[in-house]
Amino acid sequence: MHPTNELVLASSNPGKIREFGQLFADLGLRVRPQSDFGVVDVEETGLTFVENALLKAREASRISGLPALADDSGLEVDALAGKPGIYSARYAGEPKSDERNNAKLLEELAEITGKARSGRYWCALVYLRHADDPVPLMVQRSWEGQILEAPLGEGGFGYDPLFWLPELGKSVAQLDAEEKNRLSHRGRALLAMATALRDALAR
8 A cells, every 4th residue: 555545536527536535535545636646638548448447547556656546437328239338428529528429329219219228327446556556456337227318307417317217217317416426336336446445455
């Protein structure tokens, strides 16, 4: 473990920094954003969420000299053979736009109805002790749902207004932040990673 008990988060997203920071504080770990070290977003050339998370974590650790944590996440739709997948954030091209991504998804699913509109969010989390760590800690969690035919709800981001949770009778964009963090792919992946790290640090 790094002597300062700090780790770098391979993200500059304020929401992620706050969310990760709160969860790992009880492990005695201070989460610092990669922007503290001048790390810029690495090109995501991997073919899986795990590969992209590894790329991000490795770059952040290499530049900062700290252990690094990174996540990569996205939406997998069954009727589209897993698309948008790793391209979720840029599904409609650059510059990134949630609105255009959602519009493209609805267009591609225009002929698909009912339960055939099934899909899931995925989150892959990776922790590296150092940039050349040969045994990174890796966690993946999913969140099952269906794709609506029109946006519903004002909260969340990304595909949340289109992601319907049948068991709750709500879209993700209709959940409050606490409920979303408890149920979501990212929230559950974070809890699993915190458990794995607690075990690793206790050895």
